[in-house]
Amino acid sequence: MTITELMTVILLVVGCFFFLAGTLGVLRFPDLFSRLHALTKADNLGLGFIAAGMALHIASPWAALKIFFIWFFTLLASSTSCYLIARFQRGQDQAGKRKEGA
């Protein structure tokens, strides 16, 4: 086993660990905000590690660039949707509080 293969395996395993941790967080965390945190943070990091592992495995600069862009676009889309969901929930919470106060 070469050093590159070893690095690939380590990166993939670390990526899978973050995915697992994120999934556990979504299933076990109590409220929407912490669940969103678990989902986006862990998944982005996990995907990043898996992308790095795959780029190392394919070992072509063009493929690495394409894989980087896949990761980057996912990052952008998932953090935007996370923000939108969290903002919606905050709006709902504030509306609920206002109703309780009145």
Add this chain to the structure above:
Amino acid sequence: MSVLIDIILAILAVYLAIQCLLAPRLPQTMFLFFAFGLALALAWVRLGAVDVAIAEAAIAAGFLGVLMIDALRDFSHALNKRQGNPTDNQKTLSGNGTKLPWLPGVALGLGLGLFLLIALEAIWKMPDGGGLTVLAGEMLPVSGVGNPVTAVLLNYRGYDTWLEIGVILMALLAIVATGGTEVYRRPGMAARDPLLRQVILFFTPILFLFGAFLLYAGKAAPGGAFQAAVLWGAMGILLHLGGWPVFAVIPRWLRQLILALGLGAFLLMGFLFMAGGGALFEYPPAHAGVLILIVETLAAISIAAALTAIYTLFNQMNEEPDQADSTN
């Protein structure tokens, strides 16, 4: 190892399908359906049908997902408004409150059994060498394209594809007929969000470029008109959600022209081939490549416009269900 992956994928797909049918609540059913679609897309990749995988992921998980989430929002609005007895609604939805009538049950069981038998027979009688694969490969040089899937869709079975474009247009017509209105209204809340608007502006040229790439790549590699159209349609839907109603600024006659362009140009070309002495969709081999690219481009524009229109019409119907009722 690869057999193991295939087995896991097969079990996952069936498991997700069963869970999707048995899920007690509507949102769960919906998200399990998305997961099922993605598992199917992976299965298509494993089977070597990347064209189908892209279409499955883009249409079933992407476009259908947007429509379903929109419908779900409408549905929960309606449920909230009624406020009658939420537990009753839950019961009828999950089927706990009603007795299963035996006659439809028997009919369903018989139908499923028959379907299974036919599927088994089809697998049993699978021809060696994959049926028509050899024939499709042999005719590839005169089809004008290098990708056998595109050759089948646009050349060998052009009639089929022409009708498929028609089906999408028919769906749009049905929605217009039931929705009744022709106004493409601005969406409300999301349009005010500066971050969402910036991200949508950032993604729009990328989606356009990637769609154009898929369209052109369809000549020699997986890709083609339908896949490109979904990406362009996504562009239209995102712009609509960001508060730029692209469809509203286009004049009505131009809108209708764009929607009918793919179907019309395809048919016109077919008739021209007939006038030239060929069959309905029989391309002259010398110019087949260019003609297929033209037809695909026009079809992609039309389908993308139709998908955008379908979404914006639904979205607008959901925005104000009361007014839609009163105008009917």
